[in-house]
Amino acid sequence: MPDQHPPPRLWQAADRTGGPLDDVLDVLRRRYFGLVVHRLGKNHSADDDNVYFIGLGRNLDMVQVDTGPNGQPPFTVEAHARIDTDEPTEALAAIQDHLAVNAGDLPSALNALSGALGPAVDRDWSARADTLGWDCWHTAEHIGDVLLSYAAQVVARPTTRYVRFLASADTDATAAEVLEFALTGGGILDAAVRAAPPTLRAYHPTGMADAEGFAAMGCVEALVHGYDIAQGLGVDLTAPPGVCARVLARLFPDTPDTLADRDSWSTLLWVTGRVDLPGRPRRSEEWQWHGAPLGDS
Known part of the structure; x- marks a missing residue:
C-alpha cells in the first residue's frame, strides 16, 4: 500500500x-x-x-x-x-x-434570516431589537428598505448620491408581512447583482462599490439586523460561516489578525458592534465597512 x-x-x-x-x-x-x-x-x-x-x-x-x-x-x-x-x-x-462573495451568499443570508424569524412571527414584534432604538417590526422594515436601496444603486449606478426614494411597509403590515418585505428586498438585490457587469461602480458613502460589495453589504444588513431582531424576540439566528468569512474579507479587511482563529459569525458581530469578544470590548457606533473593491485605489 x-x-x-x-x-x-x-x-x-x-x-x-x-x-x-x-x-x-x-x-x-x-x-x-x-x-x-x-x-x-x-x-x-x-x-x-x-x-x-x-x-x-x-x-x-x-x-x-x-x-x-x-x-x-x-x-x-x-x-x-x-x-x-x-x-x-x-x-x-x-x-x-x-x-469573493459569490452568487449564493446573499440567498444563504436571506435563508438564515427567514429560518430564524419565520417561526417567530407570532411573537411581539413591538419589542426592542437588541440594542437598537427600533423595535423588531421597524428593524425588519429597515432591512427591506436598505436592500431595495442597494438594488437601486446597482441598477441606476449613480456616482454621487443614493437613488432618491424611501421604501416602507404598510403601517398595518403584520410581522409575517414585514418579514416578507425584508426578504423581497433581498431577492430584488440578488437579481440586480446577478445581472450586473463586473465593471459596475455605484455610490455608497464608504466608497464606490461594485456588485460584489453591494451583495456583501446586503448580507451584513440581513444577518446583523436579523440578529438584532432575533435577540429582541428571544430566538437564535445562526449565520452561514462561509458567507461570514467572505463578507469579512470583502468589507472588513482591517479586522485584527488575532481574530482570524475565531468563528466568522462572532467576528462579524464584533466588527459591527454587536458583541464583546474576550479581551475586546464591543466596538463603538463609529465602525464602518470598506465599500470600494479592495483592488481599487
Whole structure:
C-alpha cells in the first residue's frame, strides 16, 4: 500500500518557496482578513508537496493550487472550475474569484434570516431589537428598505448620491408581512447583482462599490439586523460561516489578525458592534465597512 500524505501543514507568511507563488500569497495576505494557507505534507524528500490549500478563517471551502517545484509555474487552480496557467497574475485572479462573495451568499443570508424569524412571527414584534432604538417590526422594515436601496444603486449606478426614494411597509403590515418585505428586498438585490457587469461602480458613502460589495453589504444588513431582531424576540439566528468569512474579507479587511482563529459569525458581530469578544470590548457606533473593491485605489 503506498504511503499516504500526512495532513497539510500551515504555511505562514514567513515561509517562502522562492518562486512567484510567494508574491501571489503576499498579495492575498494583505487583501484578505483571515487568510489561511496550508501546504501538502510529505513523508519523504522526493514526495511532491507543491500543493497548497487557501481559504478564509475556519471556512473549510478552500481553493487548491498546484505549482511546479519551488513555487514556479505552471499553476493549476481548482475551485469552482479548474484553471491552468503559467501567469502568476492569472492564478491570483482565479484564487480571488473563489474568495469573493459569490452568487449564493446573499440567498444563504436571506435563508438564515427567514429560518430564524419565520417561526417567530407570532411573537411581539413591538419589542426592542437588541440594542437598537427600533423595535423588531421597524428593524425588519429597515432591512427591506436598505436592500431595495442597494438594488437601486446597482441598477441606476449613480456616482454621487443614493437613488432618491424611501421604501416602507404598510403601517398595518403584520410581522409575517414585514418579514416578507425584508426578504423581497433581498431577492430584488440578488437579481440586480446577478445581472450586473463586473465593471459596475455605484455610490455608497464608504466608497464606490461594485456588485460584489453591494451583495456583501446586503448580507451584513440581513444577518446583523436579523440578529438584532432575533435577540429582541428571544430566538437564535445562526449565520452561514462561509458567507461570514467572505463578507469579512470583502468589507472588513482591517479586522485584527488575532481574530482570524475565531468563528466568522462572532467576528462579524464584533466588527459591527454587536458583541464583546474576550479581551475586546464591543466596538463603538463609529465602525464602518470598506465599500470600494479592495483592488481599487
